[in-house]
């Protein structure tokens with residue numbers, strides 16, 4: 154589907170065609186084709202181990218693909234020099250699963266780091282910019298704390314503030330609500346919506362939480378064992394009668410039990426070729 | 432396909448040795464790459480807007496060098512006294528104890544000061560470096576640096592490497608002085624040699640070559656400690672437990688590397 158996206162003059166911010174990747178001898182992504190459109194929130198879903206984080210790492214150019222192409226903001230990641238990819242990354246923001254704040258720096262210093270490294274702004278300007286972003290994520294006044302002094306939800310929000318400090322055109326987040334209670338994770342969903350509306354960027358959110366996916370997604374990509382099972386809007390997703398997707402949708406009610414079923418299903422060999430059990 | 436390995440034991444053993452050797456060569460290779468890249472960023476970083484920050488080097492210099500001064504002072508003094516005691520004891524057999532300053536001065540500057548300094552820095556800072564890099568890798572902080580367009584080698588490795596390159600030889604000079612002084616105190620106490628006379632003798636005995644021999648080695652130790660720390664830290668897998676493992680491995684490997692390098696260096700240079 155996504156390859157023929159050059160209908161308008163503009164390319165989509167993310168275009169992935171036939172992406173195949175390996176970790177060692179194991180094939181992880183088995184021909185993924187998807188895209189992310191300007192200003193949309195694309196949610197990447199799928200069970201544990203389905204390759205969501207892996208896809209994200211490739212979109213970020215952290216790994217080299219076996220085959221296929223990845224274009225981000227119009228540039229083919231495979232053909233970029235070190236310098237070009239560094240420049241491209243200044244237009245991308247990433248909020249990692251655990252926040253990945255630098256533990257030796259205060260929250261404020263964490264958020265200012267990209268400014269400090271990539272701009273010639275003076276310190277007071279950087280502090281003002283950091284404070285603005287902290288306000289966006291509801292962390293105003295916390296800039297002098299160390300990451301260890303923050304709660305899980307606050308760390309995630311600080312990570313968002315750092316991810317958007319350079320006003321990126323595209324924001325990637327891995328499992329923003331993992332390990333958070335429902336109230337906090339719902340607040341993070343609101344934050345993602347707010348960031349998109351306020352800053353107009355495209356956002357890719359990796360999650361396995363249906364609640365959150367339905368709430369924020371413009372479109373959804375469903376990954377299953379390294380393959381695309383579905384791409385489309387939330388409404389289209391609900392109408393799917395594919396058994397695996399139904400399985401995924403029903404998982405919402407009782408995640409633990411369904412995870413058990415999934416485990417059994419793999420044990421009984423329905424996916425003998427898939428390697429490790431998560 | 433985890434099939435049962437039916438090969439004869441020797442084949443399996445050879446296979447294991449082969450793999451371990453390749454892994455070892457790979458680690459040496461990535462160590463070499465790190466040194467080269469660090470140099471690259473030091474020289475060309477500024478024009479690429481990725482300078483190696485002096486502030487970061489300074490922080491590392493404090494960690495590796497300044498904070499190590501007390502313990503290195505104590506160890507160096509102990510070694511100095513110990514050498515004096517043993518030297519006098521051995522030379523007394525020939526009634527030649529007045530020659531002890533020879534042995535003390537040469538063995539401290541050529542051997543003991545660089546060695547004890549290297550081992551101590553390996554234990555203190557090599558482990559800390561491995562733990563820091565390992566923890567950062569597990570927390571995806573290294574990935575975070577990359578995706579922010581901040582080159583991790585430039586940002587993390589180069590400062591530690593250059594700080595070690597400056598501080599380990601500096602600490603070695605410090606150990607030289609402390610050990611020689613402590614030995615002098617003991618020699619004065621045991622043989623009644625005045626400090627002034629002792630210092631004269633030491634200066635007489637030592638050549639620039641002897642001091643440089645020790646300092647040259649200590650510079651190599653510095654590179655070994657930093658790179659082994661980083662390579663091990665970066666190879667971490669698993670969680671906090673993995674960090675513990677690579678930290679231990681970094682210390683063991685760097686001390687082993689220091690001792691072996693010391694021997695090879697002494698052999699090559701002394702003959």
Ligand SMILES: Nc1ncnc2c1ncn2[C@@H]1O[C@H](COP(=O)(O)OP(=O)(O)O)[C@@H](O)[C@H]1O
Pocket residue numbers: 176177181199200201202203204205206207208429
């Ligand atoms: N660094 C790695 N080395 C080897 N295998 C990996 C690595 N990272 C992930 N994998 C494997 O790739 C598969 C997909 O993982 P991942 O993308 O993290 O899944 P998800 O994020 O959907 O839970 C898993 O089976 C996992 O074991």
Ligand SMILES: [Mg+2]
Pocket residue numbers: 205206207328
């Ligand atoms: Mg994941």
